[in-house]
Amino acid sequence: MVIVMAFEMIRGSQPSLARFGWRFLSDRTWDPVRDEYGALPFMWGTLASSVLALIIALPLGLSTAILLSELAPRWLETPLSFLVELLAAIPSIVYGLWGIFILIPWLRRDAEPFLADSLGFLPFFKGTPYGFGMLAAGIILAIMILPIIVSITRDVLRAIPNSQREAAFALGATRWEATRIVLSAGKSGMLGAALLGLGRAVGETMAVTMVIGNRSDISLSLFNPANSMASVIANEFSEATSQLYVSSLIEIALLLFAVTIVLNALARGIVWTTTRKFAAV
Secondary structure: OHHHHHHHHHHHOHHHHHHHOOHHHHOOOEEOOOOEEOOHHHHHHHHHHHHHHHHHHHHHHHHHHHHHHHHOOHHHHHHHHHHHHHHHHOOHHHHHHHHHHHHHHHHHHHHHHHHHHHHOOOHHHOOOOOOOOHHHHHHHHHHHHHHHHHHHHHHHHHHOOHHHHHHHHHOOOOHHHHHHHHHHHOHHHHHHHHHHHHHHHHHOOHHHHHHOEOOOOOOOOOOOOEOOHHHHHHHHHHHOOOHHHHHHHHHHHHHHHHHHHHHHHHHHHHHHHHHHHHHOO
16 A cells, blocks of 8 residues: 555656656745745744644653652552543544634634743744744644654653563662663664654544644744645645646645655564563563
């Protein structure tokens, strides 16, 4: 199926590849009226929102996984694990609706004005507090990728043999010092968990489309609306009239497909290598 999908997208994007070539990746123009298309604003929106989501989710996800696998008693671990896994079961459209009616009004009214007053000297926190924009997309994505980071990191840490913990305690290590040893042994697996979360964030469509603002622009400000590769396909594919317009959207899908496949393959390889290494101990 993966091969068939790649073949169909390559075939469908041939008119755009022939017309724009590599310029498609560096051009900022997206003008269906003149049949001029460039993917740079959408690549920027995808990269910026995904990295922002990872910056928010990674510390929280790693600390939650450490709590569940190393520190929490059984009475706390079971319900907390259930609540974290429940986040993965919520449909994307529900996250989007929550973002529109709860998150965005709060960002526009409270959070973004506060950030502008406190950190307005930084380019990331300048501009008009729209609510819709990169910051809203980053927060939504962070919540959505949190279960992936927590579950994979927890599995990696649990795959580390108890003999390492017992050896640390036997040498007089404290609970936290033993945990640091376990974290050092599982750092490659945690990297894989982060990459899997990044791959999920890159490919997310509906929730991001509903909160990112859908404006083809490149800006360092987290307050400004933007667009992602997934959101532009969702918004414009049904409206595409010319062959070149459709082909350009398919080329964006091909680019998104390639990025997600590479990220997920790399992450799965890292996690598999780590768990296999400890399983053999």
